Amino acid sequence: MSDFLKAIRKYFISGLIIFIPFIITIYLLIEITKWLNTFVNFTPARFLVMPDFINPYVSQFLIFLIAAISFIGFIAILGILTKNLLGKFLLNLGEKIITKIPLASTIFTTMKQVSKIIFSDGPKSQKAVLIEYPRKGTFTVGFATQNLNNKDLDKIPVFIPTSPNPTSGF
DSSP, X not given: OOHHHHHHHHHXXXXXXXXXXXXXXXXXXXXXXXXXXXXXSOOGGGGTSOOOOOOTTSOHHHHHHHHHHHHHHHHHHHHHHTTSHHXXXXXXXXXXXXXXXXXXXXXXXXXXXXXXXXXXXXXXXXXXXXXXXXXXXXXXXXXXXXXXXXXXXXXOOEEOOOOOOGGGTO
């Protein structure tokens, strides 16, 4: 693989690590707002519906191709921007703003942790393991965060993504 493609791949993965928590948080907030809007006569959700600007004269394949290239380019540019000082400042500002919102904070932090685990360049921590948790006889899927062949450890640290639990303080 050429150096150029390696650089694009690195920036694309950096962009995904940044983009995924934000987009999932925004998506979930939009869906929660839509769901709440069915129960409450409060209609800010109408501003979240995006109009359809697809040109009827352009074929569906070209639209898909342009959208895919634009998306990959956007993610790669996002990865490039986060590597410089201004990008880091804007990223930190965006994270501070989103972590001040009660529900968004929990969703964003969880998605950020999960995406860092999935897209990390370090030792691959995506090894799925089945552990007995939270009680005997009940098994849960988790991600091993260390090498499973490490002879120095009698137990392996495992990350278990769970939903927020107000009774535990999180």
